[in-house]
Amino acid sequence: MDLSDRISKQVLTTKLDEIVKWARKHSLWPMPFGTACCAIELMAVLASRYDLARFGSEAIRFSPRQSDLMIVAGRVCNKMMPVLQRIYLQMPEPKWVIAMGACASSGGVFDTYSVIQGIDNFMPVDVYIPGCPPRPEAIIEAVLMIQEIIAKERQEI
Amino acid sequence: MAEKQTIELPVAAFRAMLLNFGPQHPATHGTLRIKMELDGEIITKATPYIGFLHSGFEKLGEHLDFNQYVTVADRMNYMSALNNDIAWHLAVEKLFAVEVPKRCQYIRVILAELSRISDHLVFLGTHALDLGAFTAFLWSFREREKLYDIFEMITGGRMTTSFTRAGGLWADMPKGFDDKVLEFCAQFPARLQEIEDLLTRNRIWIDRTKGIGVISGEEAVSYGLTGPCLRASGVVWDVRKAEPYSSYEDFDFEIPYGENGDVYDRYLVRLEEMRQSVRIAEQAVRNMPSGPVDVDQSKKIRLPPKQKVYTEMESLIHHFEFIMPGKGPKLPAGEVYVPTESPNGELGYYIVGDGKSKNAYRARTRPPSFVNYQAFSKMVEGRLVADAVAVLGSLNIIAAELDR
Numbered sequence: 385m386d387l388s389d390r391i392s393k394q395v396l397t398t399k400l401d402e403i404v405k406w407a408r409k410h411s412l413w414p415m416p417f418g419t420a421c422c423a424i425e426l427m428a429v430l431a432s433r434y435d436l437a438r439f440g441s442e443a444i445r446f447s448p449r450q451s452d453l454m455i456v457a458g459r460v461c462n463k464m465m466p467v468l469q470r471i472y473l474q475m476p477e478p479k480w481v482i483a484m485g486a487c488a489s490s491g492g493v494f495d496t497y498s499v500i501q502g503i504d505n506f507m508p509v510d511v512y513i514p515g516c517p518p519r520p521e522a523i524i525e526a527v528l529m530i531q532e533i534i535a536k537e538r539q540e541i
Numbered sequence: 542m543a544e545k546q547t548i549e550l551p552v553a554a555f556r557a558m559l560l561n562f563g564p565q566h567p568a569t570h571g572t573l574r575i576k577m578e579l580d581g582e583i584i585t586k587a588t589p590y591i592g593f594l595h596s597g598f599e600k601l602g603e604h605l606d607f608n609q610y611v612t613v614a615d616r617m618n619y620m621s622a623l624n625n626d627i628a629w630h631l632a633v634e635k636l637f638a639v640e641v642p643k644r645c646q647y648i649r650v651i652l653a654e655l656s657r658i659s660d661h662l663v664f665l666g667t668h669a670l671d672l673g674a675f676t677a678f679l680w681s682f683r684e685r686e687k688l689y690d691i692f693e694m695i696t697g698g699r700m701t702t703s704f705t706r707a708g709g710l711w712a713d714m715p716k717g718f719d720d721k722v723l724e725f726c727a728q729f730p731a732r733l734q735e736i737e738d739l740l741t742r743n744r745i746w747i748d749r750t751k752g753i754g755v756i757s758g759e760e761a762v763s764y765g766l767t768g769p770c771l772r773a774s775g776v777v778w779d780v781r782k783a784e785p786y787s788s789y790e791d792f793d794f795e796i797p798y799g800e801n802g803d804v805y806d807r808y809l810v811r812l813e814e815m816r817q818s819v820r821i822a823e824q825a826v827r828n829m830p831s832g833p834v835d836v837d838q839s840k841k842i843r844l845p846p847k848q849k850v851y852t853e854m855e856s857l858i859h860h861f862e863f864i865m866p867g868k869g870p871k872l873p874a875g876e877v878y879v880p881t882e883s884p885n886g887e888l889g890y891y892i893v894g895d896g897k898s899k900n901a902y903r904a905r906t907r908p909p910s911f912v913n914y915q916a917f918s919k920m921v922e923g924r925l926v927a928d929a930v931a932v933l934g935s936l937n938i939i940a941a942e943l944d945r
């Protein structure tokens with residue numbers, strides 16, 4: 385086998401940002417910010433039947449400094465919002481946010497004096513998941529959508 | 542030569558260290574915040590701060606009618622939504638002074654017991670996870686998925702079920718439901734045994750839980766603890782036996798209780814409760830009475846059957862009025878309280894009706910988590926920081942139920 389043959393079999397040429405994006409997208413480290421019912425459904429996604437590990441996102445980190453995907457699962461109340469904002473700021477760039485469920489996206493059934501009517505009033509959100517709580521399939525879909533966003537993003541390396 | 546100076550360091554003032562635990566911490570199960578004062582690794586004082594998940598449940602109870610509110614009651618203790626549904630509508634039915642047919646009561650019992658199992662399974666999984674045992678989490682969620690399938694089959698939802706209605710249920714059991722429940726009951730005890738084999742006699746598990754967070758029976762009563770936390774201290778009190786509702790008197794089951802009132806006993810009590818729940822559910826399926834699930838139409842608190850709405854004038858009017866805001870059945874004036882045994886303890890709704898509208902004038906909840914949480918400081922003071930996680934897990938505090 386001559387050299388050029390071997391190279392074409394063993395060496396892949398690509399762009400640096402492409403390969404970084406590829407790696408990022410398949411090794412998301414989610415930080416679950418679970419407050420209420422949706423958090424239980426999120427646990428179901430991580431557990432046996434739905435197994436988010438199949439999509440490379442099972443390395444759950446409860447420390448914002450070690451994660452790049454925040455999943456806000458559950459209603460966020462006035463008293464909790466500053467905490468959420470602060471944790472969001474503590475996450476290193478690049479970072480993405482999923483608002484899971486009706487409450488995080490819009491307040492849901494809790495149209496009351498104490499619940500934030502959609503966390504996007506106070507912080508950026510990339511993907512919203514409708515449902516109360518969303519089905520596990522929907523959560524997986526949202527993670528896949530985040531992967532798409534990462535693939536399309538322009539990033540300076 | 543300058544004189545040597547000694548500086549007095551205020552040592553005592555430096556000794557206490559403040560540790561802020563939560564509100565965002567994997568072991569706080571949502572949104573609890575505890576301020577701990579530490580002396581080395583010993584907790585000298587623990588002050589819980591609550592209200593991070595206050596969502597205005599009780600206010601919503603005044604703005605939604607007695608059937609609509611069940612959707613919100615669901616989301617209070619979301620690990621066992623059906624217990625909340627049943628508790629709410631039992632209170633509403635008491636205010637209306639109606640009793641639902643036996644068949645409805647039995648179906649409610651099946652659902653309440655399955656939902657108790659699903660609650661205890663989350664307890665088991667997350668409690669073990671907090672203490673570093675990962676497999677138990679995966680295994681208990683595998684069992685929970687089977688329960689989700691059963692709930693989905695009958696209610697249409699996995700978690701937030703909203704299944705009961707005043708004077709009945711949203712629907713009767715679907716075909717094949719009873720077989721599915723029996724199938725689950727047949728295989729579950731063996732699966733539970735597998736999980737138990739991982740933990741109950743595990744040296745690490747015993748070290749982390751035995752003799753931790755002890756509370757005596759007397760203290761437990763004086764703190765108002767209920768449910769497994771009370772029974773683990775040796776006080777045999779269960780609303781299902783003491784004040785049977787929904788035909789619990791028809792079933793043969795035991796109330797498991799512990800001796801030491803520590804984290805280990807609370808774990809054992811919950812395990813045994815799951816086995817008893819299986820027994821009750823099996824009995825209810827096997828002895829299921831026939832007949833309607835809703836109270837008869839003369840009471841006018843249940844929607845008329847669709848068939849009648851299409852064919853009879855009066856039923857059509859009744860249906861129409863029932864749905865219209867400001868019309869339909871009004872909650873009678875008066876106040877009621879109905880306690881039920883939810884997986885965490887006594888869950889009761891206190892409703893005041895004013896006789897003028899479908900909404901309650903006041904819809905107060907007696908949440909077990911809120912009352913049980915009081916004992917937390919008592920249980921952890923003088924113990925190590927790591928024990929706080931074990932104690933918190935063993936109380937199984939649901940933040941949404943705590944803060945409402």
Ligand code: SF4
Pocket residue numbers: 420421422423457458459484485486487488492493515516517518616701
């Ligand atoms: S969206 Fe529904 S399930 Fe999710 S936290 Fe809100 S009420 Fe609970």
